[in-house]
Amino acid sequence: MTDEALISAARVSKAWPFQEAQKLLKRFPEGKPDGAPVIFETGYGPSGLPHIGTFQEVLRTTLVRRAYEVLTDGAPTRLIAFSDDMDGLRKVPDNIPNAELLAANLGKPLTRIADPFGRYESFAHHNNAMLREFLDRFGFEYEFVSASERYNAGAFDAALANVLRRYDAIMEIMLPTLREERRQTYSPVLPVSPKSGVVLQVPVEVVDAESGMIRFTDEGGSVIEQSIFGGQAKLQWKVDWAMRWVALGIDYEMCGKDLTDSVTQSGKIAKVLGGRKPEGMIYELFLDDKGEKISKSKGNGLTIEEWLTYGTEESLGFYLFREPKSAKQLHIGVIPKAVDEYWQFRGNLASQPIDKQLGNPVWHLLRANGDGKGAGDTLPVTFGLLLNLVGVLGAEATADQVWSYLGNYVSDASPEANPEVARLVEAALAYNRDFIAPTLVKRAPAPNEAAALAALDAELAQAGPATSAEDLQTAVYEIGKREEFGFESLRDWFKALYETLLGSSQGPRMGSFIALYGIPETRKLIAEALAANDHAQDAQDA
Structure with missing residues (x-):
């Protein structure tokens, strides 16, 4: 140009x-x-x-x-x-x-x-x-x-x-x-x-x-x-x-x-x-998680080091770029979305016409202190998906464990070959340790949810190790649509998956998670959930 x-x-x-x-x-x-x-x-x-x-x-x-x-x-x-x-x-x-x-x-x-x-x-x-x-x-x-x-x-x-x-x-x-x-x-x-x-x-x-x-x-x-x-x-x-x-x-x-x-x-x-x-x-001024103005003397805002521990420099710039004349909350909870949205906008940048590029926050951020290179770059895994993975692995998860699972999903899965992903892995481990792991609680599935999970387990038992994330996602979709399981919407099915398998009310595309975590490991999660359902049923009968 x-x-x-x-x-x-x-x-x-x-x-x-x-x-x-x-x-x-x-x-x-x-x-x-x-x-x-x-x-x-x-x-x-x-x-x-x-x-x-x-x-x-x-x-x-x-x-x-x-x-x-x-x-x-x-x-x-x-x-x-x-x-x-x-x-x-x-x-x-x-x-x-x-x-x-x-x-x-x-x-x-x-x-x-x-x-x-x-x-x-x-x-x-x-x-x-x-x-x-x-x-x-x-x-x-x-x-x-x-x-x-x-x-x-x-x-x-x-x-x-x-x-x-x-x-x-x-x-x-x-x-x-x-x-x-x-x-x-x-x-x-x-x-x-x-x-x-x-x-x-x-x-x-x-x-x-x-x-x-x-x-x-x-x-x-x-x-x-x-x-x-x-x-x-x-x-x-x-x-x-x-x-x-x-x-x-x-x-x-x-x-x-x-x-x-x-x-x-x-x-x-x-x-x-x-x-x-x-x-x-x-x-407009930034607000804390209670809606109050952040203050240096109160120390109720995020420090720069906190954002960099749980997120990235680029995601910080992305969050600060947007809507400067609108009041926004600034707290730990906004970081994961900012990380993933930054990479989404960055991936879209190269294919956009010039007028759209100039409205893309990443266009400005890449030129703030550099030569603008990096447009169109994407990552093989989202931060949200990494957070779900380390959430399942628990508070004591290590980077080596995460990279071993990334081998199911990313070619040449190593920190040296994927330095941007390596930064996200460290941030995800810290975020999980301090904010996710202490709050995760898996619930026992309801009877209809247990039946759907059993059906998913049967599908996974037939799937080969090379089954793509898209094919796995399709299988998950089809089970949620089956009338016999009684879900009013697919949202209810996915919520059940998140709450019973991951211990959270929100989560990733399940096909991507299964591909990342591995089919055998996902089947173990399902088995644990079904066992929890059996225990709950026994307690109710008693």
């Missing part, structure tokens, strides 16, 4: 990354002046451990960045991952060790509080490192910027002086948005106490904007004159955001729905500071 054809299709694509990138085309109809790069930004508040909600913003912004590069045939871009690590710690996160250490330092900048994990020079450095480690592992191209480093080095001093010059105009924007009580103490500038090191929420008086001098009352009641330069103060959130946009020349930044008001006010402040609000998208 020529670049012209791709660009033409991208310009009319309804896929959200292209729709977002179109905003930048309107912002710079002739391209950014002097060929300067369009600058994208993501923000991270390291007051708690990074979770997937943190990571998704970098991924989604990268997708818009790549879409813009397609639309402009390779115009230069940059992505800044900005950490708000100069913030004062407001509360102790629930999922952090040595909580007393953090409690003793409430209010201090996050980079000036010791690391409770004992690994880095500060709490913020620890959390920043965790974020960067995963972004690097995923292959993101970004520039990490620390607020503390910029403030402390004086890199923001000129921008801070500009805030002091425009102090009254900023107050006019902010005060009407605040409750009366908050108005009495509000200041765009938050000085750091020279005594306690705490970031203070106190009124300030501008003494001299050019030198950054302000006057305020410290915690002990002393009146202090102090420069805000060189890390001796930081800005209030909405002012800080606007200052950063102007100082760094940010052209695009997305954010969560909870920051809708901040976007409005920060945009007004950016204009007062002589800049321009960046383009952006407001996305």
Whole structure:
């Protein structure tokens, strides 16, 4: 496909990354002046451990960045991952060790509080490192910027002086948005106490904007004159955001729905500071399995490591790509479906026309940090089928056992020959051990179900070892259709198979499972179920 054809299709694509990138085309109809790069930004508040909600913003912004590069045939871009690590710690996160250490330092900048994990020079450095480690592992191209480093080095001093010059105009924007009580103490500038090191929420008086001098009352009641330069103060959130946009020349930044008001006010402040609000998208927030907003401090969301233990990087990207403006739950239970849907979309990609490709999440994901190769790839076994296999094998199942069964279903069944399947095997074993095995309970079949199982066993006894999964599936179907067994629908028959043989209310295509697990082994499962029916009948007769 020529670049012209791709660009033409991208310009009319309804896929959200292209729709977002179109905003930048309107912002710079002739391209950014002097060929300067369009600058994208993501923000991270390291007051708690990074979770997937943190990571998704970098991924989604990268997708818009790549879409813009397609639309402009390779115009230069940059992505800044900005950490708000100069913030004062407001509360102790629930999922952090040595909580007393953090409690003793409430209010201090996050980079000036010791690391409770004992690994880095500060709490913020620890959390920043965790974020960067995963972004690097995923292959993101970004520039990490620390607020503390910029403030402390004086890199923001000129921008801070500009805030002091425009102090009254900023107050006019902010005060009407605040409750009366908050108005009495509000200041765009938050000085750091020279005594306690705490970031203070106190009124300030501008003494001299050019030198950054302000006057305020410290915690002990002393009146202090102090420069805000060189890390001796930081800005209030909405002012800080606007200052950063102007100082760094940010052209695009997305954010969560909870920051809708901040976007409005920060945009007004950016204009007062002589800049321009960046383009952006407001996305919906992720919810936990109880429907509550996930929070770094609560630790009620998934960590990046948890998803990678029970799923794959690609499935994480796939789940985060879809429907960014709709609220979605983010918990362990969504992982298996995301894994299989990713590979389904990937397998379909190569045969799709270009307009459908541009709407396929995998098209964007393959280009986020690579060359786009991999379209049309498929796996010989689904994650769901692997989960059913290890569920039958039990909590103590091993990878070697799984691969021995895969030999029934996959040619050249080895981790070396099938590295993608090998990743899924490890994830399936972990998912089964921690979430499936503890909940599996096989029930005894009802009399009509037992009769149908006996019929299936008879069919399997006649089947050869090379019988295909499709032929096995047909045999299962035909038994479920027989009136003598009294199933109202095939769904009832399959549910009976899942609950009596696998211990779950849902399951795979049974033909595929039988081919994978093996006909003799499946017949043993049926024999166990029929024995359970006999025991239940004996107990009832007694």
